[in-house]
């Protein structure tokens with residue numbers, strides 16, 4: 001069984017814009033999948049449908065065989081890391097990380113233990129009690145990752161999360177993502193317009209154009225046509 005299946009998925013916005021057409025994809029557990037393509041080709045819309053943020057006009061999105069839209073928000077098996085990280089600025093690193101666990105109704109002791117473990121993994125323990133407003137770009141990035149991962153999602157969705165960072169930071173976070181993939185076995189879906197990033201990170205790359213999938217290939221076969 002697949003971790004993530006998109007079966008002829010389509011999205012037409014209320015204004016008639018056909019944003020995604022007949023999107024098919026099957027990803028196995030632990031795969032790192034990137035969506036690339038020009039601005040407006042439908043990457044973010046597809047990601048938002050997988051997250052359950054956006055209604056699906058046609059087809060089905062299945063996570064481990066379950067239709068995503070049949071699940072209430074607090075039981076959806078995905079976490080999303082947004083481009084701007086969307087941290088709560090007035091809250092501490094710890095409280096940001098515990099937020100999703102609170103929503104799920106976990107008792108305080110359990111929240112604390114899980115957050116501690118995740119802060120250890122992402123090297124955040126020393127800044128646990130600092131407000132996120134004062135953090136550096138890399139610290140905010142790692143806090144966002146920790147907040148997404150602490151709820152133990154089947155799938156982590158990343159919407160251009162590295163774009164705003166400088167080259168060194170980007171490299172170190174790329175390395176971090178690869179490590180997480182290997183150690184935790186999470187399936188990643190990564191939206192980017194930077195092809196170099198997709199090439200560095202992905203097991204398979206989905207090339208989109210005007211709402212359609214043009215190609216799905218491992219990096220080494222990208223753009224090589226028979």
Ligand code: ADP
Nearest residue numbers: 013015017038039040041043044045083159160
């Ligand atoms: P991206 O950086 O992913 O290309 P955009 O800058 O195109 O995103 O869009 C930013 C926001 O505006 C998104 O939430 C998107 O859903 C929304 N948006 C984009 N195009 C339209 C549109 N034609 N009508 C309404 N909302 C749109």
Ligand code: ADP
Nearest residue numbers: 013015017019038039040041042043044045046
């Ligand atoms: P990408 O992420 O590849 O830049 P998007 O998924 O944001 O592409 O957009 C795909 C298409 O859907 C574009 O034509 C965009 O303008 C349109 N679009 C995105 N969001 C909305 C929206 N909320 N309402 C109407 N059209 C939208």
